Amino acid sequence: MSEIAIFWHRRDLRTDDNVGLFQALSSDLPVLPLFIFDSIILDKLEDEDDARVEFIHSELSKVKKAYEKAGGSLIVRHGKPIEVWKSICEEFNVKAVYTNRDYEPYAQGRDKEIYSFLSEKDIPFKGYKDHVIFEKSEVVKDDGDPYLVFSPYARKWLAAVTDNTFKSVDSSSKLDSLYQTDPLPMPSLEDLGFKSSEIDAPSKEVPKEIIDTYDKTRNFPAQNGTTKLSVHLRFGTISIRSLAREGQARNKTYLNELIWRDFYQMILFHHPKSPDEAIKPAYDHIEWETNEEHFKAWCEGRTGYPIVDAGMRELNETGYMHNRVRMIVASFLTKHLLLDWRWGERYFARKLLDYELASNVGGWQWASGSGCDAAPYFRIFNPTSQLEKFDKDLKYVKQWVPEYGTENYPKPIVDHKEARERALSRYKEGLAKT
Secondary structure, three states: OOEEEEEEEOOOOOOOOOHHHHHHHOOOOOEEEEEEEEHHHHOOOOOOOOHHHHHHHHHHHHHHHHHHHOOOOOEEEEEOHHHHHHHHHHHOEEEEEEEEOOOOHHHHHHHHHHHHHHHHOOOOEEEEOOOOOOOOOOOOOOOOOOOOOHHHHHHHHHHHOOOOOOOOOOHHHHHHHEOOOOOOOOOOOOOOOOOOOOOOOOOOOOOHHHHHOHHHHOOOOOOOOOOOOHHHHHHOOOOHHHHHHHHHHHOHHHHHHHHHHHHHHHHHHHOOOOOOOOOOHHHHHOOOEOOHHHHHHHHHOOOOOHHHHHHHHHHHHHOOOOHHHHHHHHHHHHHHOOEOHHHHHHHHHHHOOOOOHHHHHHHHHHHHOOOOOOOOOOOOOOHHHHHHHHOOOOHHHHHHOOOOOOOOOOOOOOOHHHHHHHHHHHHHHHHHOO
């Protein structure tokens, strides 16, 4: 049986500029790529037409075709990772495993289990940095502690950039090092327990002008002013290095958003309990409301605040929400409705096509005041003034809330002034308990 190396795709669904794949193909062993549809993750998804599963399946098909064009193929399996790996090691004479690192708590635990299993078989398990520019503790304070405030982190991040930081690796030119095999089978969506979704992913092809004018247009949801590449970054169908080069050359505000992404990945690595616990522990003493009707109205875009409702309806229909509007709806849930930020984070986790744990938790904790570099608790967005500032012509609202301005549009479920006063009081009471 031929000795081979396995390259394990996870959140890097591409053959070009893929660091772990490049390292595998540069070894002396023929490489057989692998992807696992993790049943532990898939079994928790609530919707059988989850657009993310279809997106992954579609992108994997493209990767598989690229490998087959070069005479190789892609193993695609469905199951618990440890069980899949036991099967793979029985089927093939695996001598090394390569992958790109993932910093989410579940992924860390999974990889430790796989590392332990492979170690027992004397199979090295090699991980590489690929989906961030700087990882883990590469950008930390002088004393080694992680930053909790973005600005000094960003300054140090930028100071760490060298001529080679954003350099690509030419992994796609090395596909002649693949293990040569006939095309391998791939499970269908139905085999995985899912069906096709009506939600389409945004294109990877972004006009250069959008990045050029990003700093001027990014806050206006009615404009085509953002790249909408977040889903491609999430699943690695595009390289973070290529976007960082574009940002560095064309628009520093755009590059700054990529630094925020690294910042939240670093925070999650150092604060793995942050999806469930406030990074600032005092904020876990706040007494949240438990009004299910208010939460349902927020989810469905029926709060009586048009920019909030437009955002939620855009999310429900497209799997996407403009970033400025994400901040507005998150502030509204945590401050106006005084509902636990974790409720909102989990609803976004269900609905967002670009859902990424680190950025989502970071954003929700920012909105509620409990996280890193968070908005102070007394900063409460006024959804009416936000509408006037960022959608004064109501183009965005009318696109998603066509009944706005008619008797069919609901009255506000809370009064802004009363809700603001209640939030200030409740936050003060909670923080006084520490």
